[in-house]
Amino acid sequence: MPRELLRLRRLLLALTLVPLAAVLAGLLGWLVVPVLALLGLLPLLALAWCWRLLERNWRSWRYAERADDLLISRGVLWRELTVVPYGRMQLVEVTSGPLERHFGLATVQLRTAAAASDARIPGLEPKEAARLRDRLTELGEARSAGL
Template sequence: MTDSQTNPPQEPMPGTDHGPAQSPVLDEGTYTGIREPRGAGRLALDGHWHQISPRYVVSQLVQNLVFIAVVAIAAGVLSAIIGEMWVWIPAGVVILITLLTLAILPRQAKAIGYMLRADDIVFRKGILWQRMIAVPYGRMQLVDITHGPLDRAFGVSQLKMVTAAATTGVQIPGLSQAAAEALRDTLIEVAETRRTGL
């Protein structure tokens, strides 16, 4: 069985030339294949992409439907108070944009991924406007896990990495709690190893 696109399930321990050891928890309950742009101009890396949980899409769907309901109720109340129907125009535009965003959300979620390499973690998102950010392990100053009430209800978290340069900070949404904690521990361990080696 040969597959030059993926790494073996277990990698060497932190500090080696091949990158940090990766927990199997990172791939539990996630999408199985990252959606990448087609064509010769796409950015490609050798390695294993870890993806986010499909529950992220459900969480975002519920949060946005709540937002749409709040906008509709506010527009209805305001329209009844002032007796004008024009308030539904901006409310309708906001609701339409939100619905369009929700329509492409599943495709966007499947394009989100991160790769643990020897010297850095690479985060990628987007299909039309593809963005890749590489954050060197030794430059990380803070690794933070956050989750709101609805995120907790669906079991997803967001992991944020902060570096000295604000432009290289990365937020990885849609991780399961176990994956977020495993990734945080891995990044902290590798970052400490790299800093002591400087």
């Protein structure tokens, strides 16, 4: 997985928690007691803790194309392994929002007939995402022809 996905998630984390810390410290210091402004450090402590967790989560994402199915693995504390048979794929799409495009990333979304079996692979380079989409579509059509 490209490291840009980690950079994007860390940026979003910082853009959320740093202003929250500033507002919390300002309001508590101004409205209540200046000493309570130190509670504004709590979001910054959460930022430091989550900074490392984001890297562990980023490292946990894996996918593998096998002969008959696609494996997607992720998770640190709760590991999740998703196996999607090529013949069950109904739709393979590549999406990329404004922030993802800025960081040169795309997400491959897989849809099957079962609502709970949808899977996604985030943080791919656009060329790899397009290659994977084309390959999965080709394999899906070949495997579903016999159904």
